[in-house]
Amino acid sequence: MKLAVRFSFLFMLVSVLSTSILGYFSFQNSKSIIEKEIVSHLTSINILKESELKSWISDKKNSIELLAASPYFKDEFAEMIVQHDPENPVHLLMHKALKEGYFFPFIERENFTELFIIRQDDGIVLISTDNKQEGKYKADMLYFIHGKTETFVQNVYYSVSLQQPAMTISAPLKGRNDNLIAVLAGNVDLADLSEIIGRMSGLHETEDTYLVNKFNFFITDPKFGKGYALNKAVFTDGVEAALKHQDGFALYDDYRGEPVIGVFHWIPEVELAIITEINQVEVYAPVYKLRNNFIFLAIGVALSSILAGLLVSINITKPINRLVEGVRELGKGNLNYRLDIRKRDEVGILAAEFSAAEEKLRKTIVSRDELIKEVSRREIIEKELIRSNADLERFVYVASHDLQEPLRMISSYLLLLEKRYRDKLDGDAHDFISFAVEGVRRMHQLINDLLTYSRVEKHAEAFKNVDMESVLEHAIANSRAAITESKAEITHDVLPKVVSSETHLIQVMQNLIANAIKFSGKNIPAIHISAKHDKSRNEWIFSVKDNGIGIDPQYFDRIFTMFQRLHGYEYPGTGMGLAIVKRIIEYHGGRVWVESEPDRGSTFYFTIPELSKTETVKI
Ligand code: ADP
Numbered sequence: 001m002k003l004a005v006r007f008s009f010l011f012m013l014v015s016v017l018s019t020s021i022l023g024y025f026s027f028q029n030s031k032s033i034i035e036k037e038i039v040s041h042l043t044s045i046n047i048l049k050e051s052e053l054k055s056w057i058s059d060k061k062n063s064i065e066l067l068a069a070s071p072y073f074k075d076e077f078a079e080m081i082v083q084h085d086p087e088n089p090v091h092l093l094m095h096k097a098l099k100e101g102y103f104f105p106f107i108e109r110e111n112f113t114e115l116f117i118i119r120q121d122d123g124i125v126l127i128s129t130d131n132k133q134e135g136k137y138k139a140d141m142l143y144f145i146h147g148k149t150e151t152f153v154q155n156v157y158y159s160v161s162l163q164q165p166a167m168t169i170s171a172p173l174k175g176r177n178d179n180l181i182a183v184l185a186g187n188v189d190l191a192d193l194s195e196i197i198g199r200m201s202g203l204h205e206t207e208d209t210y211l212v213n214k215f216n217f218f219i220t221d222p223k224f225g226k227g228y229a230l231n232k233a234v235f236t237d238g239v240e241a242a243l244k245h246q247d248g249f250a251l252y253d254d255y256r257g258e259p260v261i262g263v264f265h266w267i268p269e270v271e272l273a274i275i276t277e278i279n280q281v282e283v284y285a286p287v288y289k290l291r292n293n294f295i296f297l298a299i300g301v302a303l304s305s306i307l308a309g310l311l312v313s314i315n316i317t318k319p320i321n322r323l324v325e326g327v328r329e330l331g332k333g334n335l336n337y338r339l340d341i342r343k344r345d346e347v348g349i350l351a352a353e354f355s356a357a358e359e360k361l362r363k364t365i366v367s368r369d370e371l372i373k374e375v376s377r378r379e380i381i382e383k384e385l386i387r388s389n390a391d392l393e394r395f396v397y398v399a400s401h402d403l404q405e406p407l408r409m410i411s412s413y414l415l416l417l418e419k420r421y422r423d424k425l426d427g428d429a430h431d432f433i434s435f436a437v438e439g440v441r442r443m444h445q446l447i448n449d450l451l452t453y454s455r456v457e458k459h460a461e462a463f464k465n466v467d468m469e470s471v472l473e474h475a476i477a478n479s480r481a482a483i484t485e486s487k488a489e490i491t492h493d494v495l496p497k498v499v500s501s502e503t504h505l506i507q508v509m510q511n512l513i514a515n516a517i518k519f520s521g522k523n524i525p526a527i528h529i530s531a532k533h534d535k536s537r538n539e540w541i542f543s544v545k546d547n548g549i550g551i552d553p554q555y556f557d558r559i560f561t562m563f564q565r566l567h568g569y570e571y572p573g574t575g576m577g578l579a580i581v582k583r584i585i586e587y588h589g590g591r592v593w594v595e596s597e598p599d600r601g602s603t604f605y606f607t608i609p610e611l612s613k614t615e616t617v618k619i
Contacts, residue, residue, distance in 0.1 A: 007316075008309020015301040023294030031287045035261065038283050039249045041203065042263035042276040049209050050267055050274055052196050057153055057270065060169050060188050063110045065151045068171040068184045072102065077182075078175035095127060103129050112186040113166075117173065118144050120180050136161060143170035147183035155271045156190070156213050165190065165217065165230045194220040194229050197274070206279035208254070211272045212239050219272055224256055238262035242273035251280065319347045326354060335362040396454040400447040407447070411440045442574070449576035453562070456504070456583045463611075466502045468495035468542070472529060475509035479517070486517045488525035495531050498540055498608040504584045505608075509544070511577040512604050516546035518571055519602075523547050539590065539607045550598040560592065581606070 080094050103115045107129055116128035123139025138144050146152035147170025159166040170185040197209050197220040211219040216233040218225070225232065237252035242264035254260040260277040267274055319341045329337035335358065341351035418425075418433050425433075472492055476483065483490070490513065498505075509529075516527045526547045531540055551559065551566065558564045560582045565575035578592075585592045585606045596602035 005309070007312040008306050011305035011308045012302050015305050016298050019294065019298045019301050023291065023298065027287060027291050027294065030290055031284065034283060034287055038261055038278060039263055042207075042249065042261070042278060043265075045207070045209055045276045046263055046265045046274050049197050049276070050265065053193070053211075053267070053270065053272075053274075056192065056196055057169075057188075060110070060112075060186070061151055061153060063106075064169045064171050064184060064186050067102070067106060068151075068173055070102075073173045073181075073184075074176050077173065098127060099129065103127070107186070110186075111189045111192055113189045114187040116185055118147075118183045118185060120148060120182050126182065133161065141168075143168040143185050144183050146170065147185060148172055148180055153270075156219055158215075159187075162187070165213070165219070190219065190230060196220075198223060204278050204282055206260075206282045207276065208260075208278070209274065209276040211274055212242070213272055214243055216243065222255060228255075236262070238264045238275050238277065239273060242266050242275060315343075316347060319343055319351060323347070323351055323354060326351075326358075330358060330361075335365060393454045393458065396450055400451045400454070403447055404444070407440055407444055411437065411444075414440065446574045446576070449574045449580065452507070453576055453580050453583060456580065456587055459503070460501045460587065461503060463499050463501055465497050466500045466505060467497045468505070468531065471495075471502060471505045471509055474506045475513055478506070478510050479513050482514060482517050486520065486525050488513075488517050488520070488527060490527045490529070492529035493531055495529070495542075496533070496540055499611045500588055500608055501584075504587070508581050508584050508606065511581050512544040515577060515604075516544060516548060516602075518573065519548040519567075520546065521549040521599075533610075534607075537607075537609075539609045541605060541607050543603050543605045545601065545603040547601040550600050551594060551596040551602055552598055553596070556594050556596075559594070 076094070077098070080091065080098075106112065107115050114128060114130045114133065116130070116133055117126045118124065118138050119126050123137055123141075123144055125133050125136045125138055128134050141154075143152055143154040146154075149172060151171040152169070154168045154170070156165050156167045158164070159168075167188045167190060168185050169188065170183050172180050173182040173184050175181050193211065197211055200207060200223075206223075208223040209220075210222040212234055213219050216235055216239060217230065218228040218232050218234060219230065221227065221229040228234075232255075234255045236254055237250050238254070238260075241248065241250065243266070245266040245268070247265050249261060249263040251259065251261055254262065254277050259280040261280055261283055262275055262277040264273060264275045266272075322339060322341055326337055326339045337358075339351050339355050339358075341348055343351070414433055414437050418430070421429075469492075472495060476490060482488070513527060517525045528545045529542070530545075531542050533539075534541055555566055559566065560578045562579040563575040564579075565571075565573060567573075581604075582592050585608075589609045590607035592604070592606045594602055594604050
């Protein structure tokens, strides 16, 4: 997964998770606070309505009591009852007058649906505002039985004669002697109840209070059910609980099937359940609003996280990607790639370090390239040098070789001249001839030396393990004449074996011994040859020490070059001996030098590298 996506995801996870947890707890908290607040509000509505209901009933009770206590009933009515004769026109008149004078104005004023009087001895309805009820038998009705002794309220019941629920309030009618003559009873208008109970508290739109009787019938109209009162039954959780005489609240579906919070209470005095409900949607609206706000917040936070992820991508991953690209380019060998990261953070530092490393590498590679170029340039020069060296050698060889022929001719003719004209030539001519012969001899020597010099490489044998003791023996043998003549004494240390060309080393040794004898001066030559191993350079250092005339240090270098001589003809020589020594030693990979002081002898040194067995030997 890319870094930017990972960052965005992480930010989103952390922020959305924390918002959600916070949102969840705030939601639950507010929900329970609102629930508590609503339940207490609904409970107080129930208490209020209950008290309104009770005072309404007691009002109705009072008006019946007052009417029953009016003097009219004590006097005239009592008489009328005693002389009750339905056929008597006076009685009929009184009957009519009673209804019109008292009953109708009463039910009108007090809002009763019916007012009637039941005879105490047989329970027959004597007078009623409802003509149909007159003459009916009511002796078994509770309101009659109790109404004989006191004011009585018969709670809502189903009236068979009225074919509907009713609530009847009754009171005894007494004569002058306080004797019971009849029972006065009135049916209250239950529509009034609907009006009282349904009156809204005005705080909530869906607030709904209604009364239910023990047979599950609506006694008052609920807010959303006009005409339900006394017609419909209801079986919700709230109603069921209240009918079991429980007080409390619950969340359930109401009579319409709407989810509500309902507070229920059983009023034992009137045997009715009072229920106040409110739609859950309305109650929880603020909480849902809060929840929605949190959802929006979470979405916002999620979007911001993505934005943050992008920002991180710009600020961190982009430079990192550029760095990755740079490393990739470097891997491909592109050293000219330039990183464009100008940041001061860790990524910037990393980029700067990278650039510096790249620069160093570039420089190294450039110098390496130059080195390679230089090496190949030198290789070309070396080849050229070898070639011209070979050319030169060839030239020297050819020239020397070709010169020998005319030289031999000159020498032959000189000998002939001397032989044939010996007697005709004077003393000077003989001298001149001998000078010329000497010149030829020297020239011959020179040519030989030149040939030796030029053939050092050409005439080299395959390198092998050569015993320096035997080399020295050969050299001494070759110089036997000079040694004997000079009575030279030659001593030496134990000499090692070295990988080399034997003939060449005999030549070196021979030249050095010859010089030591030649330049011995007045002393009898004493020559000592020794060898020392130099571990640090892994080479053998040989030395040839004499007791001769010595050399001025200023000529130390010069004597090793061709034809360089420090003396006149008192010392014979071509000036090629040391040049040949130098050439041979260098051909073996060694060095030559001299240490000397005039009149104190000289020591010539040369080195031969010690080759390991694995090293190949140049031929
Ligand atoms: P040559 O011996 O033919 O003159 P070399 O090349 O052998 O030429 O020597 C060069 C010169 O170095 C000699 O002429 C001599 O002056 C000097 N030289 C060489 N060897 C010795 C020596 N052992 N002692 C003193 N001088 C020497």
